[in-house]
Amino acid sequence: TSLRQKTYIKDATILNWGGSTKIASRTMAVMDDTAYIFVYDENNNKWGLVKTAVNNPSAAANYTKLVEKTNAKGIPSSSAIYGGNLYYLLTGGSQVELRMYNLTSSVDGHVAFFKNFSISDTAFGDRSLTVYDNKLIITLTTEAWTYNGSALTRIFANDTQKSNLLFTSYLDRGAMVADNKVWWGNLIWDGTYFFNWIKDIADTA
Numbered sequence: 455t456s457l458r459q460k461t462y463i464k465d466a467t468i469l470n471w472g473g474s475t476k477i478a479s480r481t482m483a484v485m486d487d488t489a490y491i492f493v494y495d496e497n498n499n500k501w502g503l504v505k506t507a508v509n510n511p512s513a514a515a516n517y518t519k520l521v522e523k524t525n526a527k528g529i530p531s532s533s534a535i536y537g538g539n540l541y542y543l544l545t546g547g548s549q550v551e552l553r554m555y556n557l558t559s560s561v562d563g564h565v566a567f568f569k570n571f572s573i574s575d576t577a578f579g580d581r582s583l584t585v586y587d588n589k590l591i592i593t594l595t596t597e598a599w600t601y602n603g604s605a606l607t608r609i610f611a612n613d614t615q616k617s618n619l620l621f622t623s624y625l626d627r628g629a630m631v632a633d634n635k636v637w638w639g640n641l642i643w644d645g646t647y648f649f650n651w652i653k654d655i656a657d658t659a
Contacts, residue, residue, distance in 0.1 A: 492530035581628025
């Protein structure tokens with residue numbers, strides 16, 4: 455499960471970020487009653503990953519720091535548990551990076567770069583990673599990809615001939631899974647085929 459966390463983590467002394475007393479959370483994923491929370495402090499240009507299994511955590515002692523980095527390569531914008539590990543996207547400049555934090559070995563590593571892309575890092579960004587049909591779905595501004603733990607496959611790219619339908623504008627809001635399908639607004643994928651539930655009456659393709 456991946457959730458957008460709209461609160462703050464209080465008493466950020468666990469990350470030793472100077473005088474900061476609270477830091478904004480970016481994205482969160484949950485596995486086995488443990489929340490993995492990405493946090494960001496723009497005053498110190500750093501982000502971190504912490505975990506907690508405490509209900510209603512309110513102090514630094516409730517969190518365990520797993521990762522701490524500067525924002526030189528980007529900041530976390532979406533996360534999801536897949537294959538027993540924590541995957542997340544860093545967005546910065548004109549590229550998006552897919553990374554994995556191994557929950558067994560505690561090793562944080564690079565998976566792939568997506569050049570000349572960006573994703574929303576605010577209200578919609580946390581659906582940029584979605585799990586469906588035993589695959590990790592990665593949604594960028596104009597493309598969608600799958601990852602099976604070893605290989606990346608591009609499954610969709612914007613079709614300029616159908617841009618008047620506006621369904622491509624929903625890619626930047628990420629994907630939702632419902633009715634055993636993946637939905638990007640008017641664009642739907644059943645794991646094999648793409649289709650639309652609203653179509654231009656003149657479109658015969």
